Amino acid sequence: MSTLRAGRAGDSNVAHWANEQGYVVKFTHQPTGHVVEFPATLQSFSDTHTPKFSEQYGADTMDPTIILSSTGRKMSFSFTVLNSSLEEARHNTQCVNLLIQMLYPLLSSDGTILGNPYITIEIMNLMQSAVESSGILCIIDNIDYDMNLKNGVISHDNGELHPISLEISISATAVLERDAISATFLPNTYPSYGG
Amino acid sequence: MPNDDEIVSEEMESSGHLERRLLSSRADTILDERLAEMREVDDFEFGQASMSEIAVENSPTPTEPTPTDGLPPNLQAIYPRLSIVEEADPQHPEHGTGDIGFDFFVYLTTFQESFKARWDSGERSYGRLNPMYYYGGTNRTAEISFTLPAMTVQESRQNLNNCSQLSRAVYGRYREWSLQESEQVDFTLVGNRYFRVNLGSLIRNERVFINGFTFTVNQDAGVFDYDDSTLNSDGNPIDTDATHATKGLLLPKQIDVKISMIFKHDYLLGFEGPNRLADADKNKWASNTGKDWPHGTGDRRVAPYMTGDGTMATVRTAANVIDASRDIELQRALDDFERATANLEPGTGIWNYREEILHSELERINDSANQSIYELSVHESEEV
Numbered sequence: 413m414s415t416l417r418a419g420r421a422g423d424s425n426v427a428h429w430a431n432e433q434g435y436v437v438k439f440t441h442q443p444t445g446h447v448v449e450f451p452a453t454l455q456s457f458s459d460t461h462t463p464k465f466s467e468q469y470g471a472d473t474m475d476p477t478i479i480l481s482s483t484g485r486k487m488s489f490s491f492t493v494l495n496s497s498l499e500e501a502r503h504n505t506q507c508v509n510l511l512i513q514m515l516y517p518l519l520s521s522d523g524t525i526l527g528n529p530y531i532t533i534e535i536m537n538l539m540q541s542a543v544e545s546s547g548i549l550c551i552i553d554n555i556d557y558d559m560n561l562k563n564g565v566i567s568h569d570n571g572e573l574h575p576i577s578l579e580i581s582i583s584a585t586a587v588l589e590r591d592a593i594s595a596t597f598l599p600n601t602y603p604s605y606g607g
Numbered sequence: 608m609p610n611d612d613e614i615v616s617e618e619m620e621s622s623g624h625l626e627r628r629l630l631s632s633r634a635d636t637i638l639d640e641r642l643a644e645m646r647e648v649d650d651f652e653f654g655q656a657s658m659s660e661i662a663v664e665n666s667p668t669p670t671e672p673t674p675t676d677g678l679p680p681n682l683q684a685i686y687p688r689l690s691i692v693e694e695a696d697p698q699h700p701e702h703g704t705g706d707i708g709f710d711f712f713v714y715l716t717t718f719q720e721s722f723k724a725r726w727d728s729g730e731r732s733y734g735r736l737n738p739m740y741y742y743g744g745t746n747r748t749a750e751i752s753f754t755l756p757a758m759t760v761q762e763s764r765q766n767l768n769n770c771s772q773l774s775r776a777v778y779g780r781y782r783e784w785s786l787q788e789s790e791q792v793d794f795t796l797v798g799n800r801y802f803r804v805n806l807g808s809l810i811r812n813e814r815v816f817i818n819g820f821t822f823t824v825n826q827d828a829g830v831f832d833y834d835d836s837t838l839n840s841d842g843n844p845i846d847t848d849a850t851h852a853t854k855g856l857l858l859p860k861q862i863d864v865k866i867s868m869i870f871k872h873d874y875l876l877g878f879e880g881p882n883r884l885a886d887a888d889k890n891k892w893a894s895n896t897g898k899d900w901p902h903g904t905g906d907r908r909v910a911p912y913m914t915g916d917g918t919m920a921t922v923r924t925a926a927n928v929i930d931a932s933r934d935i936e937l938q939r940a941l942d943d944f945e946r947a948t949a950n951l952e953p954g955t956g957i958w959n960y961r962e963e964i965l966h967s968e969l970e971r972i973n974d975s976a977n978q979s980i981y982e983l984s985v986h987e988s989e990e991v
Contacts, residue, residue, distance in 0.1 A: 413912075413943060414890075414911050443878065444878050444890040444912075446878075446912060482736070499907075502907040505902050506909070508902070510912075514891075516876045516878065517878070518877060518878040518879055520879075521879075521881055521884055523792055528833060529742060553723065554722070556719065556720070556721050557721070558720075559717075559719070559931045570807075571806075571807030573715075574808070588737050598736065
């Protein structure tokens with residue numbers, strides 16, 4: 413199991429400040445236990461809870477009977493990875509690489525899928541488990557890697573090219589958790605944004 | 608030992624079938640503009656180094672551009688080299704490699720990559736918290752935009768020529784065929800084109816399909832005008848650097864190109880797998896190359912879970928079997944080569960070169976043949 417922390421290789425003031433404040437975005441790859449953390453330079457965050465209803469109409473009733481069957485939760489957020497030196501850029505690239513690799517599964521000895529790439533995402537109090545002190549188990553649908561070239565690049569011989577500013581956008585679906593200890597099916601504190 | 612990016616770079620250097628593009632003073636202008644933009648960005652600290660120092664860190668001393676050495680080294684450190692070379696269909700190598708090739712330093716304006724996991728969710732029964740999720744794989748796509756500036760008429764023609772080639776990348780590959788009794792010739796679609804793409808440390812020798820090409824003439828940059836007043840010794844109008852002699856020809860000074868691509872990785876992606884069977888390799892990245900993926904990190908030591916000894920079990924495909932038969936053809940060609948050059952004088956430079964070719968090619972064929980034999984034996988044992 414490897415743990416990589418972005419922004420710890422150089423003199424990045426942004427990363428230093430974020431770490432000091434505890435502003436960290438943490439991803440844990442469930443099949444392998446690999447962890448990668450980024451300073452939470454969040455550009456956007458949205459969390460949508462969508463109930464799924466069905467409607468039934470009876471005779472002589474104006475309004476339908478609403479039947480809730482389930483509720484889904486989807487999150488999307490983006491954050492910036494900043495590089496202030498070549499060394500930091502390389503380190504951060506390794507961190508981003510691990511994040512991307514987390515979208516891939518654990519393989520068996522014959523190359524078939526052994527463990528699906530479930531990922532636990534923890535973003536301070538915004539994405540916290542209601543049951544334990546970890547993040548929320550998710551399936552990541554999409555990771556967008558967008559180099560902000562207008563902010564410049566850090567380059568090196570042999571075509572090595574790193575953006576000074578890189579935006580990572582993620583959309584994920586939460587896998588709802590069940591509280592095994594509590595008497596309730598869904599934890600009483602779920603969902604929670606802290607406060 | 609060279610790092611992974613050096614290896615890629617060497618491969619690109621050796622594929623010298625396309626000439627480099629000269630950006631000369633136009634590139635210097637763009638560079639200055641770019642550095643000015645970068646200096647304006649002051650939202651975060653850059654430490655003690657100035658932006659120009661960051662940009663050309665550890666690059667060779669800047670030299671004046673010359674027509675023979677292409678883009679000067681200091682600009683090579685800033686402008687990534689984009690190489691898109693058509694390759695044979697891995698399932699049908701007998702159809703040839705195609706002729707599309709693009710290999711130039713480009714002024715990159717956008718680089719967007721998307722990794723999309725394919726999850727299917729099944730029906731959720733009443734009251735159940737979560738549906739069943741089925742993972743089917745992860746798609747990798749990229750969109751690259753770059754600018755092709757032209758300082759001269761010749762460069763503008765070259766740019767148009769390159770764009771013509773690249774635009775063909777999104778069309779299928781066709782094959783000529785006819786019935787034996789009939790002389791009538793027809794064409795049939797063989798399939799899509801495969802490409803091998805390199806873009807600095809961002810895309811490293813990956814196989815892709817190109818699924819989008821957009822060509823935009825930047826009208827604001829202007830065009831080269833027609834002028835037939837410059838004549839050659841025979842009295843015919845000729846092109847100059849600033850004007851061209853073909854009436855009705857539009858030669859833009861700047862072209863913006865956008866390419867979309869879908870990656871088709873030809874190696875294992877995931878953790879563990881057949882290349883990581885040892886206990887010490889638990890939870891390590893499957894490809895076992897000891898190189899970072901998907902983006903390069905120069906000579907920085909890879910993270911512990913990425914370390915590897917480079918031993919790779921090839922995924923058995925029909926293409927491997929076809930490769931084996933191609934190796935037999937290559938062996939025959941090599942025998943012919945050996946016979947044809949047998950009368951060279953031993954010990955001379957050309958003789959040594961001949962020996963070098965024979966040795967390296969034979970080694971390659973033997974390795975490939977051994978691999979094919981192994982795979983076939985695995986296949987047979989599975990069938991048994």
